[in-house]
Every structure is written in C-alpha cells, then in structure tokens.
Amino acid sequence: MRDVDQSTAAAWPWRTGNRFRLLEDGEQFFARMLETIEEASACVLLEMYLVESGIIAGRFIESLARAAGRGVRVCVLLDGFGSLGLSQADRRRLLGAGVDLRFFNALHWRNRLRNFLRNHRKLLLADGRVAFVGGAGLTDEFAIGGPDGLPWRDLMLEIAGPVVADWQRAFAQTWRRAGGELEVADPPVYPDNAVGATGRVSLSEARQRSVLANGVIRRIEGARARAWIMSAYFVPSRRFRKALRRAARRGVDVRLIVPGPKTDHPWVRQAARRFYGKMLRNGVRIFEYQPRVLHAKMIVCDEWVSIGSSNLDRWGIKWNLEANQEIENAACADSAAAVLDADCGRSEELSRRLWPRRAWIGRLQERIAGALDRRLDRWRRPKAP
Numbered sequence: 001m002r003d004v005d006q007s008t009a010a011a012w013p014w015r016t017g018n019r020f021r022l023l024e025d026g027e028q029f030f031a032r033m034l035e036t037i038e039e040a041s042a043c044v045l046l047e048m049y050l051v052e053s054g055i056i057a058g059r060f061i062e063s064l065a066r067a068a069g070r071g072v073r074v075c076v077l078l079d080g081f082g083s084l085g086l087s088q089a090d091r092r093r094l095l096g097a098g099v100d101l102r103f104f105n106a107l108h109w110r111n112r113l114r115n116f117l118r119n120h121r122k123l124l125l126a127d128g129r130v131a132f133v134g135g136a137g138l139t140d141e142f143a144i145g146g147p148d149g150l151p152w153r154d155l156m157l158e159i160a161g162p163v164v165a166d167w168q169r170a171f172a173q174t175w176r177r178a179g180g181e182l183e184v185a186d187p188p189v190y191p192d193n194a195v196g197a198t199g200r201v202s203l204s205e206a207r208q209r210s211v212l213a214n215g216v217i218r219r220i221e222g223a224r225a226r227a228w229i230m231s232a233y234f235v236p237s238r239r240f241r242k243a244l245r246r247a248a249r250r251g252v253d254v255r256l257i258v259p260g261p262k263t264d265h266p267w268v269r270q271a272a273r274r275f276y277g278k279m280l281r282n283g284v285r286i287f288e289y290q291p292r293v294l295h296a297k298m299i300v301c302d303e304w305v306s307i308g309s310s311n312l313d314r315w316g317i318k319w320n321l322e323a324n325q326e327i328e329n330a331a332c333a334d335s336a337a338a339v340l341d342a343d344c345g346r347s348e349e350l351s352r353r354l355w356p357r358r359a360w361i362g363r364l365q366e367r368i369a370g371a372l373d374r375r376l377d378r379w380r381r382p383k384a385p
Helices: 002-011 025-039 055-069 088-096 109-116 163-177 211-222 238-249 266-273 276-281 314-319 330-345 360-377
Strands: 015-024 043-048 073-079 100-104 123-126 130-134 155-160 197-204 226-230 253-259 285-289 298-301 304-308 320-328 347-349
Touching: 015 025, 015 163, 015 320, 015 330, 025 055, 025 123, 025 130, 025 155, 043 055, 043 163, 055 073, 055 088, 073 163, 088 100, 100 163, 123 163, 130 163, 130 304, 130 320, 155 163, 155 304, 163 197, 163 320, 197 211, 211 238, 211 298, 211 304, 211 320, 226 330, 238 253, 238 276, 253 266, 253 330, 266 360, 276 285, 285 330, 298 330, 304 330, 314 320, 330 347
Parallel strands: 043 073, 073 100, 226 253, 253 285
Antiparallel strands: 015 155, 015 197, 043 123, 123 130, 130 155, 197 320, 226 298, 285 347, 298 304, 304 320
16 A cells, blocks of 8 residues: 555655645536636646536537637537536537547446446646636536536646646547547746645545545644544544544544535435544544535645645545645645634534434434445455556
C-alpha cells in the first residue's frame, strides 16, 4: 500500500503558484463553466459522470457545439451508466457539431460485475489554463431544482496555475482508456517560483485501494485543530471511523456534515446512520443538512483542503474512478471552513444524549440498510477496463 501511495505521489506532485476559487451551487458554477467554454480558443475537455437531457445539459451542449464550430478541439468523456439519461437526439447534436464524444465502460450484459466500475469524476478544462473540479453533474437538479423545486447543494472549484497541466494529463489517461489519444496543445509552462497556493491532483482508481482515501485518513490522524468533512453518501470504512473517533478524543474539532431527510438515496443515509452512535459517544459532531438535497463533497483538516467527486464511501472507493483537488494553504482552508461552518448553521446537530432514543422505525431501517451495505461490500472487485 505504501509503495502505491509513493508512486502516486510521484506521478501527481505538489505544485506551487496556483489560484483556487470555490464556487457554490449551480447558478454560480454553471455560469462560470459555460463562460469558460465560450472563451476557449484551442481545446475544451469535459469528463462527467451524471449527465441528463434537460435545460442545463442543453446549455452545455449548445456551448460545446459553438466551440467546436469555431475550430476548438472539444473532447467529451461521459460515464456509460451516468449518461443513460442523455437522449439520442442530444448525442447526435454533439457528434453532428464535431464534438469527439466517448463513453467510459458502456453497459453490457457480458461485463457482469464490471458494469459496476464507473467513472465518477467531474472535470472541465479549457486551453490548458483553467480547470473545474467538484461534485456536480450536468442535470437540472443542480440549478433548476429537484422534485421539491429546490436545487441540490453542491460545490465546484475553479483552478488556474501549474496544477492544471496535471489535470489535463489525468484526463488524457482516462480518455486513452476510452479508446482515444488526446491530441491538444501542451499547457503553458509556469515558473517554479510562481506566486500562489500549493496544490496537487488526487485520484482514486477502482483497481486498487483508494490512495485518495488513504491520504484523507492520514490528514485526520495528523490533525491538530479541525477535521471537517462534508459528504453526500458517507458510509465510511472501519479505519475511517476509527481515525475520526481518535481525532475527536484527542481534542480535535471533528465535524461531519451529512444529508438530512431530503436525500436522493435514503437507504444510503440509513446505512451511514448506524455508525453515528459510537462516533457521537467519542466526541464527533454530526450535522444533518436540512434545507435541500446535499450533494457536495469537501474536507478541511487544519490548513489542508480536498474538494472533488469522492464521497469517501466504501462503494466509491471500491468501484469508482474519483478525482479531488488537494490544497495546502491557510487562506483557502479558512475560506472552505467558512462555507462548511455556514452549512452547519443550516443543519440539525445530532445529540449524543437523545440519539439512543430515536424512533424504532429508524433503527429498523438502519439495520436493513446496514445488512445490504455489508452484502454489497463483500462482492469481489473485478479488474477495471
């Protein structure tokens, strides 16, 4: 495991001189992403898990088509399962406009368990200069609104600087696995002493135990003041839970911001809740987000931040390709912590004293969901495509 971590660190080193901007909710980050596509002059690279025909997807299709029409190289890589909601008409629009459209691990009955291997990453790059990484998909739920009329809560990170070249290289690797070679101009070269924040690419591969998750655990184990995690589907491993409990016992401010009653996967929420009692008894503070469906993923440990697609859940670690941006910078960490703290104020904090008195129906749901979670976790992981 250590050899894998070291080789990954060498492949994706820390880079100085970056600028990071945290974008909150679809109205803000979709507008900035579309603006970036419109400004692109050489290449646009889009890697996305969840895409569904509708208003938001339509806006991106139109923008990508315009970019291809003015001679920009446009490469779009969608997950074979996450894009099932993209209509054939929209696929033809992309192809007809000259967009190079590919799919990761298209579903097929012969693949059997390999059908569970998914590309959960969310990444947009333009001209090798700007990148966006986060947790949102191209569906109306993230901006127009879900069934309750409210848009889902999510975050995207805008990135500029030397680390963008690594994100372009990461895209090229996955693009190659989908059958293509990326032929675009090299990103600009930045001086080694460029002023800005330090950051690095953090990837998780379905073929191996998650280097991304291992890195988060090490940060929690070394945290001195705070370890705050926001996750939409947080069903953590035993090692993860133990790291959180130990940190809380040694006086670290450990917080979890997780979904409340409004969630698109209620049984995942129930599977996670069976772990809450022991964490609460050890001093972990747990906040259930109330206003909307929570879909964001972000971790802050002291002066370190990680933002991206990973929920740090056991299913994602085992089956998904994930992508996060790590940042080592006090100002960025304080800015991210302010966002999390505000969301704590929009949440209901669970009481250690009252938790054992919760309704019996909730306990039953937790047991059933937990049994299903354990069953799924025992499935043998096949080789990734």
